[in-house]
Amino acid sequence: MSGGWFGALLTLALAAVLAFLAIPVVAIFVQQPPGDVIAALGEEGALDALWLSLRTTSAALAIILVFGTPAAYLLATRRFRGRAAVITVIELPLVLPPAVAGIALLAAVGPSGLLGGLVEDAGLQLTLATAGVVVALTFVAAPFYLRQAIAAFEAVDTTLLDASRTLGASPARTFWRVAIPTALGGLAAGTALALGRALGEFGATLMFAGSFRGITQTVPLAIYDQFATDFTGAIALSAVLVAISAALLAAVKLVRGPDPLGR
Amino acid sequence: MRRAILVLLLPALVAGCGDDATVGDGGGSGTGGGGAALVVSAASSLKEAFTACGAQFDQAKVQFQFAGSDELGAQIRQGAPVDVFAAANTSLPEALAQEGKLEQPVNFATNRLVLAVPADSDIASLDDLVKPGVKLVVGAEGVPVGDYTRKVLANLGAEEIAAILANVRSNEPDVKGVVGKLTQGAADAGFVYASDAKAAGDDIKAIEIPDALGPTATYAAGVVKDAPHGDAAQAFLDDVQSGACHDALLKGGFGAP
Numbered sequence: 388m389s390g391g392w393f394g395a396l397l398t399l400a401l402a403a404v405l406a407f408l409a410i411p412v413v414a415i416f417v418q419q420p421p422g423d424v425i426a427a428l429g430e431e432g433a434l435d436a437l438w439l440s441l442r443t444t445s446a447a448l449a450i451i452l453v454f455g456t457p458a459a460y461l462l463a464t465r466r467f468r469g470r471a472a473v474i475t476v477i478e479l480p481l482v483l484p485p486a487v488a489g490i491a492l493l494a495a496v497g498p499s500g501l502l503g504g505l506v507e508d509a510g511l512q513l514t515l516a517t518a519g520v521v522v523a524l525t526f527v528a529a530p531f532y533l534r535q536a537i538a539a540f541e542a543v544d545t546t547l548l549d550a551s552r553t554l555g556a557s558p559a560r561t562f563w564r565v566a567i568p569t570a571l572g573g574l575a576a577g578t579a580l581a582l583g584r585a586l587g588e589f590g591a592t593l594m595f596a597g598s599f600r601g602i603t604q605t606v607p608l609a610i611y612d613q614f615a616t617d618f619t620g621a622i623a624l625s626a627v628l629v630a631i632s633a634a635l636l637a638a639v640k641l642v643r644g645p646d647p648l649g650r
Numbered sequence: 651m652r653r654a655i656l657v658l659l660l661p662a663l664v665a666g667c668g669d670d671a672t673v674g675d676g677g678g679s680g681t682g683g684g685g686a687a688l689v690v691s692a693a694s695s696l697k698e699a700f701t702a703c704g705a706q707f708d709q710a711k712v713q714f715q716f717a718g719s720d721e722l723g724a725q726i727r728q729g730a731p732v733d734v735f736a737a738a739n740t741s742l743p744e745a746l747a748q749e750g751k752l753e754q755p756v757n758f759a760t761n762r763l764v765l766a767v768p769a770d771s772d773i774a775s776l777d778d779l780v781k782p783g784v785k786l787v788v789g790a791e792g793v794p795v796g797d798y799t800r801k802v803l804a805n806l807g808a809e810e811i812a813a814i815l816a817n818v819r820s821n822e823p824d825v826k827g828v829v830g831k832l833t834q835g836a837a838d839a840g841f842v843y844a845s846d847a848k849a850a851g852d853d854i855k856a857i858e859i860p861d862a863l864g865p866t867a868t869y870a871a872g873v874v875k876d877a878p879h880g881d882a883a884q885a886f887l888d889d890v891q892s893g894a895c896h897d898a899l900l901k902g903g904f905g906a907p
Contacts, residue, residue, distance in 0.1 A: 493834050493836070497834050497835065497836060498834065498835035498836055499834060499835040500834075503835075514831075514834070514836035515785060515787075515819040515820055515831070515836055515837065593822075593823070593827065594827075594830065597787065597819060597820025597822070597827075597831060597836070597837075598790070598820050598821050598822060598823070599818065599819055599820050599821060600821075602819070603820065604821075611823060612790055612792075612821065612823070616791060616792040
């Protein structure tokens with residue numbers, strides 16, 4: 388490090404940043420004896436929460452991929468009036484506080500919400516039910532995938548798409564065989580980010596779906612529930628979430644490789 | 651380890667609160683010396699009632715801090731510049747008095763658990779909760795209202811308890827979660843304090859629970875030892891026992907001690 392005192396200043400700043408961000412995460416792993424933490428994970432409540440989080444997150448991701456991928460392709464490849472407004476609407480949940488997301492979902496599809504009657508007529512129960520958790524996770528996580536997917540599709544060289552069509556491939560075939568494989572790295576990164584957001588969802592789930600073991604109590608809700616009564620259990624579940632999130636982040640870095648766009 | 655961190659943080663928190671009080675005082679000058687306001691630390695559930703009557707208190711300008719009783723008690727232990735402490739129980743003010751932090755506390759209100767249902771509900775009593783399909787929402791275990799709910803249920807017959815617990819659809823981390831689920835039509839019934847049901851307004855109907863099933867929660871308050879505004883603090887305490895604040899409490903669904 389050259390630059391004398393300035394270099395030292397930069398190093399000091401980095402050390403402060405690193406300590407501030409890393410110590411709380413490290414504390415989760417060292418604050419309680421590892422044996423207690425592992426034992427706490429074996430308890431029924433913890434397993435129920437992990438299993439429920441796995442199921443609801445998978446369901447939400449499936450919905451996001453099926454609807455989000457074509458929608459992102461359309462937004463990336465077509466220019467139309469109001470496109471910017473559409474993208475703004477799609478990105479809005481990114482910056483919404485979770486409590487607002489919960490209120491918004493209640494106002495929209497809650498029993499006395501805007502579309503509550505329709506939901507009921509369809510024989511669906513969302514509030515206080517597992518389906519409601521999936522709705523909440525999808526709402527908050529979808530923008531993370533969509534943003535990445537739009538960027539990934541926009542980065543696909545248009546001459547590739549043109550060539551595919553000139554060679555006689557239908558637009559659908561071009562989408563499947565050229566666009567998706569070329570954008571796969573970005574799509575995978577978006578999937579990982581959405582997965583991370585869905586796994587960590589707390590506020591919208593609590594307000595919209597409630598908290599009940601095995602039905603609506605996902606891992607973050609179980610952590611909050613155990614915080615008062617069973618701190619070791621809360622730490623154990625937190626450690627699992629930290630491990631999964633770290634793995635996701637590492638996977639994103641690996642998939643993207645050296646990013647030519649610097650994103 | 652955890653405790654050590656808390657101890658390190660507390661003075662900072664208290665200092666922060668103290669600063670807030672000073673900043674808040676700057677604007678209005680009460681009748682107290684130096685123009686500082688009377689600082690009242692009160693349990694969250696007292697917010698509606700105290701906010702209503704505090705404006706009418708003419709001895710001094712009153713500045714309220716509403717939070718969990720435990721949190722407020724901890725601040726007073728650390729020497730926060732507070733004049734009156736009003737808690738949602740009797741044990742905490744008594745403990746503070748024993749430690750010499752509070753003058754002799756007085757019981758000033760009671761609160762009781764009720765069964766809250768949406769205004770148009772068919773549910774009329776605890777017995778209706780055993781019917782299959784009733785969506786019941788309660789406070790989680792470890793949360794005061796949740797523990798209190800379980801205490802009341804424990805006085806019912808074993809079969810009734812099992813049937814009612816089978817209908818629980820959500821264990822909420824606080825009373826607001828229970829009330830919210832009811833006003834949004836997501837749940838059919840929930841257990842809350844009478845004052846919460848009252849504060850929720852016309853959307854919610856409160857069904858009384860027989861006295862035999864559960865003791866009422868008693869609220870106690872006291873003047874902080876060496877309070878900055880001792881006279882005004884005593885006057886406020888009197889008001890809470892028999893003046894405008896007393897009336898506001900009764901109006902808000904609280905009972906007399």
